[in-house]
Amino acid sequence: MNKLNWDDLKFFLTLYETNTVSVAANRLNVNYATVSRRIDRLENALKLKLFDRTQDGFISTIEGRLLYDKSITMRDKINSLEEELSPESKFNQNTKISMVPFLAEHFVIENLHNLHQRFPELRFEIDTSSRNVNISKQEADIALRMELPEKGESICKKLGEIEYVLYGNEYWLDKLVKNENVNIITYSNLYSHLPECKYLIEKFGTKSIRIQSDSVSAQKRASESGYGISLIPRIVLRNDSHPFIKPTEEIYREIWMLTSKKTSYSTPKKLVMDELVRIFKNAFKK
Numbered sequence: 001m002n003k004l005n006w007d008d009l010k011f012f013l014t015l016y017e018t019n020t021v022s023v024a025a026n027r028l029n030v031n032y033a034t035v036s037r038r039i040d041r042l043e044n045a046l047k048l049k050l051f052d053r054t055q056d057g058f059i060s061t062i063e064g065r066l067l068y069d070k071s072i073t074m075r076d077k078i079n080s081l082e083e084e085l086s087p088e089s090k091f092n093q094n095t096k097i098s099m100v101p102f103l104a105e106h107f108v109i110e111n112l113h114n115l116h117q118r119f120p121e122l123r124f125e126i127d128t129s130s131r132n133v134n135i136s137k138q139e140a141d142i143a144l145r146m147e148l149p150e151k152g153e154s155i156c157k158k159l160g161e162i163e164y165v166l167y168g169n170e171y172w173l174d175k176l177v178k179n180e181n182v183n184i185i186t187y188s189n190l191y192s193h194l195p196e197c198k199y200l201i202e203k204f205g206t207k208s209i210r211i212q213s214d215s216v217s218a219q220k221r222a223s224e225s226g227y228g229i230s231l232i233p234r235i236v237l238r239n240d241s242h243p244f245i246k247p248t249e250e251i252y253r254e255i256w257m258l259t260s261k262k263t264s265y266s267t268p269k270k271l272v273m274d275e276l277v278r279i280f281k282n283a284f285k286k
Helices: 006-018 022-027 032-046 064-083 103-109 113-118 172-179 196-203 218-225 261-266 269-283
Strands: 050-055 057-058 094-100 124-129 143-144 155-167 184-186 209-212 229-233 251-259
Touching: 006 022, 006 032, 006 057, 006 064, 022 032, 032 103, 050 251, 057 064, 057 113, 103 113, 103 124, 103 229, 103 269, 143 218, 143 269, 155 196, 155 261, 155 269, 172 229, 196 229, 196 251, 209 218, 218 229, 229 269, 251 269, 261 269
Parallel strands: 094 124, 094 143, 184 209, 184 229
Antiparallel strands: 050 057, 143 251, 155 229, 155 251
16 A cells, blocks of 8 residues: 555545535635545555545545544544644634524624634634534534534534514504504515514415515614514614514524534634633523
């Protein structure tokens, strides 16, 4: 067997976790050809086929899966060792946090600032894409989700429950109090399954819809502009003087923090995890 190159294993691990050469290349900050060349060299050194090249991407073979299981532990130990031996640079890495946009825009970013002041070297990458990232494939270090996944992630911790309230200007809130017909602002049909969307539709009907948006910030702005009533997280109104009404049927949604064991071993990422637990705990104190 030819000499095994650890750098080639890093390319293998990244491609295994992304399944796509272009995505792996972007994550490693190299070009497409470099990733392909490194994988070819590793397969030649091991005399093994690690991936099946398909139209859907690079699909791991059984041998590839076995190599990944053995290599991932090695990578975690090396990263941990580098961190311990280089204390001056142990914060020199991103902590990627995935969450729905309203949490980032109205709560998390402003509340993480205290941690940033204590540790200015910390770097945050905030992902507000609509899809649920895969923690096990390291698409993010930490994910804040509105529901607990059925399986997949290693560590799940409930951070709290977010209350939803009916929001609008005085004109529409007054009509609501008087049980008169009101216009509503809600999500697009793609998210009609969400509890906050179902509540509005069941109570006021689809004919009452005037604006549909999958952005909570846009729904809030539309309510303030007089389009009608929205049902939005109370947490986005923390610094807002506009009135709101609690629905007769209380609506809460859980917030869960998802991480991996690898994330919990990293000092800077563990600091971020602990800070998220703290700020949510303080926010939801009774």
